[in-house]
Amino acid sequence: xxxxxxxxxxxxxxxxxxxxxxxxxxxxxxxxxxxxxxxxxxxxxxxxxxxxxxxxxxxxxxxxxxxxxxxxxxxxxxxxxxxxxxxxxxxxxxxxxxxxxxxxxxxxxxxxxxxxxxxxxxxxxxxxxxxxxxxxxxxxxxxxxxxxxxxxxxxxxxxxxxxxxxxxxxxxxxxxxxxxxxxxxxxxxxxxxxxxxxxxxxxxxxxxxxxxxxxxxxxxxxxxxxxxxxxxxxxxxxxxxxxxxxxxxxxxxxxxxxxxxxxxxxxxxxxxxxxxxxxxxxxxxxxxxxxxxxxxxxxxxxxxxxxxxxxxxxxxxxxxxxxxxxxxxxxxxxxxxxxxxxxxxxxxxxxxxxxxxxxxxxxxxxxxxxxxxxxxxxxxxxxxxxxxxxxxxxxxxxxxxxxxxxxxxxxxxxxxxxxxxxxxxxxxxxxxxxxxxxxxxxxxxxxxxxxxxxxxxxxxxxxxxxxxxxxxxxxxxxxxxxxxxxxxxxxxxxxxxxxxxxxxxxxxxxxxxxxxxxxxxxxxxxxxxxxxxx
Numbered sequence: 001x002x003x004x005x006x007x008x009x010x011x012x013x014x015x016x017x018x019x020x021x022x023x024x025x026x027x028x029x030x031x032x033x034x035x036x037x038x039x040x041x042x043x044x045x046x047x048x049x050x051x052x053x054x055x056x057x058x059x060x061x062x063x064x065x066x067x068x069x070x071x072x073x074x075x076x077x078x079x080x081x082x083x084x085x086x087x088x089x090x091x092x093x094x095x096x097x098x099x100x101x102x103x104x105x106x107x108x109x110x111x112x113x114x115x116x117x118x119x120x121x122x123x124x125x126x127x128x129x130x131x132x133x134x135x136x137x138x139x140x141x142x143x144x145x146x147x148x149x150x151x152x153x154x155x156x157x158x159x160x161x162x163x164x165x166x167x168x169x170x171x172x173x174x175x176x177x178x179x180x181x182x183x184x185x186x187x188x189x190x191x192x193x194x195x196x197x198x199x200x201x202x203x204x205x206x207x208x209x210x211x212x213x214x215x216x217x218x219x220x221x222x223x224x225x226x227x228x229x230x231x232x233x234x235x236x237x238x239x240x241x242x243x244x245x246x247x248x249x250x251x252x253x254x255x256x257x258x259x260x261x262x263x264x265x266x267x268x269x270x271x272x273x274x275x276x277x278x279x280x281x282x283x284x285x286x287x288x289x290x291x292x293x294x295x296x297x298x299x300x301x302x303x304x305x306x307x308x309x310x311x312x313x314x315x316x317x318x319x320x321x322x323x324x325x326x327x328x329x330x331x332x333x334x335x336x337x338x339x340x341x342x343x344x345x346x347x348x349x350x351x352x353x354x355x356x357x358x359x360x361x362x363x364x365x366x367x368x369x370x371x372x373x374x375x376x377x378x379x380x381x382x383x384x385x386x387x388x389x390x391x392x393x394x395x396x397x398x399x400x401x402x403x404x405x406x407x408x409x410x411x412x413x414x415x416x417x418x419x420x421x422x423x424x425x426x427x428x429x430x431x432x433x434x435x436x437x438x439x440x441x442x443x444x445x446x447x448x449x450x451x452x453x454x455x456x457x458x459x460x461x462x463x464x465x466x467x468x469x470x471x472x473x474x475x476x477x478x479x480x481x482x483x484x485x486x487x488x489x490x491x492x493x494x495x496x497x498x499x500x501x502x503x504x505x506x507x508x509x510x511x512x513x514x515x516x517x518x519x520x521x522x523x524x525x526x527x528x529x530x531x532x533x534x
Contacts, residue, residue: 002215003208003241004039005249006190007234009262010056011042011080013225016269019044023053025261027067029222034075036253038234040217043067043099046081048090060090065098076100078129083110083117094125101127101156107318108137111149118153128155129190134163135175136284137317143175147182157188157217162203164317165196165229166281169206180212190217193232195224196281198273200232205240222254223262228287229277275301283308288319293328295495296449298400307331325447332424332449333438341433345420346462348380353466354459355379355519357393358452359386360473362520367391370470373519379468382420384451393417397458399437399451401425422454443506450503456510466515474500474523500524 010021010029021029033041043064044056051057058064058079068077078101081091094100102121106114111132122128130150132138138146150158160175167175172191179189191207193200204218220237224230235258238249276294280287285308293304307328315323355374357363363370367390374381374391383393385403398404399422407416408430419430424437440454441447448454452472459467475496504524507516518525 001208001212003245003247004188004215004217005234005238005241006040006042006078006217006219007033007038007221008042008192008219008231009033009221009225009234009257011044012219012227012231013221013262014044014056015227016225016271017265019055019057021054021056021261023067026054026056027069029257029261030067030077031069032253032257034069034071034073036238036250037074037248038238039075040101041075041077042103043077043079046079046086046091046102048086061092061094061098068098076127078103078127080105080131081121082106083114088117088120088124091121091124091126099126101129103129103131103159105131105133105161107133108142111146115149115153118155122153122155127157128153129157129159130155131159131161131190131192133161134317135159135161136164136166136171140178143178144182147179150187151182151184154184155187157190157215158183159190159192159217162191162193164281164284164286165194165200165277166284167193167203168197168199169203172203172206173210176207176210176212180210180214185214188215188217190219192219194226194277195229195231195273196277196287198229200224201236201240204232204237208241208245222257223266224272225262225265226271228271229273230271279305279308283311283316285311285316286319288321289316289324292321292324296328298332298402298449300402300405303331303401328449329438329441329447334423334426335436335438336423336434338423338435341435342462345433348418349462349464351465352380353377353468354464355381355391355468355470356452356455356459356472357381357383357388357391358469358471358473359384359388360471360520360522362473362522363388363390363471366470366520370519373468377468382455384455387416395420395432397451397455398422398425398431399440399449399454403451420458444509446502446506448502448506450499450506453503453506456507456514460510460513464514466517468517468519469522470519472518472522472524473520474503476523 030041044058047057047059049059051059064079077099079099080103083106104114104118104121118128118130132146193203218237220232220234222234224233235251235254239251241247242249276290277287280290289308293299293307370391381393382395382397384397385400387396387407395418397420404425418432420433421431422435422437422440435458440457441449443453443457500523507524
């Protein structure tokens with residue numbers, strides 16, 4: 001058995017920083033990897049797009065040549081190409097001056113297209129790395145077919161790619177034996193893992209312990225840099241191979257890369273173990289499904305697992321946002337007859353103006369102003385997903401089961417005001433009024449699962465004419481948005497911007513039929529017609 005380590009920091013690690021390492025850093029990392037005796041260095045992606053020198057995205061092999069050191073030492077260089085994103089028409093013939101290999105990735109539904117693509121890559125003189133994504137989604141029958149196609153193609157290497165990060169040592173052993181016993185002996189076997197279950201290192205050790213005469217290629221990145229849970233760490237696997245197999249990788253050079261470049265990136269961006277990637281791996285689905293559900297912040301963690309468990313098999317492996325939104329809605333939906341609840345709550349509120357207390361921190365900062373408003377207008381007060389301790393509400397509105405259970409566990413039932421819930425909050429301890437969830441989270445034809453917006457819809461259906469808003473501050477990245485610390489939102493800046501836009505448009509929609517007054521500062525009150533600031 002011969003072992004090769006392939007470092008993919010500049011390619012797979014690029015998902016973390018959008019491949020923007022900086023030109024000087026890129027050249028230095030490549031040079032230090034060669035000094036460390038890394039066998040194969042992946043320089044980045046080949047893409048049909050405009051690129052710049054500070055990124056490890058390239059539109060030609062000749063562009064990659066510019067970052068390679070004069071002395072290649074023991075290393076060879078490769079790049080990754082997707083059959084979807086890079087045309088072989090743009091691939092120059094191999095002339096020995098740049099990379100020597102192309103790693104071709106493809107989905108299971110692209111095998112025939114990938115075969116034609118790979119034939120052109122080989123014809124142009126490159127070492128071919130044949131890399132089917134999400135190998136765990138293939139049946140044994142499909143794997144045998146894949147191996148047969150690979151044998152006919154005769155690539156340099158065929159890869160076991162654990163895209164979803166869910167393989168255990170038993171999976172490694174089973175799939176490797178299938179490959180090893182059916183693949184032509186001249187073809188190397190590669191292993192690319194993701195660390196969702198923190199098993200990348202142990203799985204690599206298992207593979208290296210297999211009895212084979214093949215060349216094995218193990219992919220890794222410095223400090224495990226990679227999307228989400230990250231990858232196998234180059235410094236860990238090289239140290240292990242040095243000790244167990246008496247190789248001579250220079251781990252000190254790898255640590256130099258970490259200290260000089262990766263540590264700074266890690267201070268700015270996060271990767272490594274996360275619950276969302278763990279849940280996705282356990283339920284054998286794309287991690288973006290778990291990310292979506294956790295970012296919603298509406299379900300207890302057990303319910304997130306239940307939703308993932310019930311995702312249809314054909315939808316598990318490729319992320320489909322439209323599907324998860326509808327699936328989440330179906331899970332939450334619990335239709336009830338709520339006409340009596342509408343009548344009772346309408347009678348209770350009557351023609352009184354309503355004060356909606358969202359949990360933004362501006363409530364605390366403007367408490368005297370709010371108390372003056374309450375004393376003067378004597379509104380019907382509804383707090384959203386929390387029991388406000390500064391201004392006593394007449395009702396608490398819950399559309400978020402997670403918040404509901406937290407509040408119920410923190411207070412005696414008798415100490416709470418009247419409780420309004422939506423029907424997705426099932427098996428409740430107590431509620432005075434319950435309304436259909438699915439109906440309230442539809443605004444102007446759009447799905448909006450935000451408690452304050454859902455309450456505005458409820459108030460509109462009750463023919464409420466005047467609503468004052470407090471604590472509806474809007475979402476800001478890296479900022480304490482909430483009056484309560486355990487309400488903090490950890491979504492990224494782009495997601496929060498899009499959420500603010502969605503909520504702003506929804507408030508504008510309800511402002512057409514209700515007089516909306518902002519009593520505290522809000523991103524939603526700026527540059528909007530039809531609103532008043534109190």
